[in-house]
Every structure is written in C-alpha cells, then in structure tokens.
Amino acid sequence: MSKKILVTGGLGFIGSHTVVELQNEGFEAVIVDNLSNSSEKVLxxxxxxxxxRPIFEKFDLRDKQKVQNFFEKHKDVAGVIHFAASKAVNESVEEPLLYYENNLGVLTYILQELVKKDKSNFIFSSSCTVYGQADEMPITENAPVKPAESPYGNTKQVGEEVIKDTCKVNAQLAAIALRYFNPIGAHPSAEIGELPIGVPQNLVPYITQTGAGLREQLSVFGDDYPTTDGTCIRDYIHVVDLAKAHVAAMKRLVEGKNDSNYEVFNLGTGKGSSVLEVIKSFEKVSGAKLNYKIAPRREGDVIQAYADTKKANNILGWKAQSTLDEAMASAWTWEKKIRNI
Structure with a gap:
C-alpha cells in the first residue's frame, strides 16, 4: 500500500512538525499550502x-478545480491530514464568513475527492473549542458539544459533523477527528517552530516576541475568572508530542485497526495551566522578566479547558511527554534563533 500522505497546511506550525514525524516514520509527505500564514523556507x-524534502504544491484549497486536479495527479495518496484552516478565535468573531468559507468549504472539497477512492483515510485537525465551556474537568470525549463560543469553534463542530455524516454513507472512508488543546513549543533542533505572520493570535508566540523585544507588552485578558489566580486555564501541549499523535492516528487507519470508520480523540497533557503560570514558566526558562499588563476579558474565551487523555493513551498508545517548562524553553530557543538573539 502507498505510504504517501497529503498534509494540507503542511508548512504551518503543527503541519510542519507533523511532516517531520511522518517522514521519520517512513511515510512520504506531500504538502499543499497557500502560504497565507507560513513560508516556503519551512521546507x-x-x-x-x-x-x-517533501513534495510541495502551492495553491489555495478554496479553488475546487485545483483540488480535483491534485487528486487526479496524486492518485496514490493513502491518507490526508487536514490542517489548512484559519484558526484565530478573535479574528473569527470579526470575520465569520472568511472562516466558514476557508474551514468548511475546503473540507467539503477534499472529502468529495476522497469518497471517489476505493479506500481513503482522513485525519481532521479539530479542537477542544467544540466543548465550549465544559461542565466538568478534565474534559472527556463524551462531554457534550456545546454551542460554540466563536465562529472558529463552530467551524470545528460543523466540520466534525460533515465528516461524521460523510462516513455514515461512505464505508470506504475512515476518519479520525483529533480534538487538541493548546499546541506550543518548537522542534528541539530549532529548525522549525511557530512563526505567525503579523501580530500573533496565540499566547506563547506573543510571550516570546515580547521577551525578544518585538512586542512592547503582553496583555493578559482578564484576571477575574473563577480560577486559582483569576486568569484563564488551558492545556498546553508540546507541538512535537502533538505531531506524533497524528502519526499514531494515521497508522491506526492505514493498518485498519480502527473500531469504526469515524473516531474522536482528545490530545493534551491532561494538566491545566493558567496564563500567569505560562508567563512564570517563560520567565523561569529565559531568566528574564516579561512586560505584561492585565486587560479586560476578551470575547469568545472560555474560563478553563484541559483534557482527559485516557482514550488516546490507551487506544492510540500515545502520551504527551514534554513538560510546560520544556515546551516554553523550546519556544524561546526558536524565537532567539530566528531573531538572532
């Protein structure tokens, strides 16, 4: 069987780390990326x-004809890991139509091609945002999917429904939705890492850019939440651990070990850390004080979210290995390298 895997958005933060782990495990990666939030230098x-060096094709997956042409050209693709999507919560609140077009239209075009094949395997980059503000911590895969707090979160919920509905009537399609929590860090080689274009939308690159002097000050959005220190709590997982989980999930599908043709797994560390704890971790590993201020709460943010990871641990045989300090240290090493500090 072919070991060629299409990785959409494969030059992005999680995508590039997953390509590395796929190639380390003997898969052949083919990347499609429109470079809207990435760089060809990642290759x-x-x-x-x-x-x-993986095969790379630059085009926008919103172009349905180009998606069809790609699958016509690469008939031997054995699976798809789908990362290509817009991902900023607050931007999605401001530009919902962009998010629905990019995150749901593209997903539909890819699935339309996969169901034409005799057998196809699909990994969906989902998110803990599908749980909204969960009633209980840690969050299991059986927690109710609540009304989304943002258009971004809604695209992940609807995306999962699209895949599940497609799998119901297409037995030849096997899919796994990976609901991950908050990916951070960089490859230990410091050859790849998180490099957002423009102002970072995520906490850790904003921290490292502030530490490097690119940003004057970090805003902590709210210190009056009902948590230990008043700031939001998230489950921060090292991106290399996360990438390895995608390979474990793809192996499960390629080897036909899946129990049904649609499965869901949480990916996290199982531990929640507050925004202030992440800042303290950065200060510890960098040896520098971070300039930050408390700002008003931000629309779309949930109070806390951290994973119950037993299902992924037991069934995928995967477990997060890195600590918060290790992840923050790798992110800082990467930041210093790209800024020549």
Missing part, C-alpha cells in the same frame, strides 16, 4: 531535520 527546516 529547508524539514529537510535539515529529516534529510528529506
């Missing part, structure tokens, strides 16, 4: 780590 980083 050099992947090559530096693995000694292999």
């Amino acid at each position: 050099d980083g992947i090559f530096a780590i693995t000694g292999k």
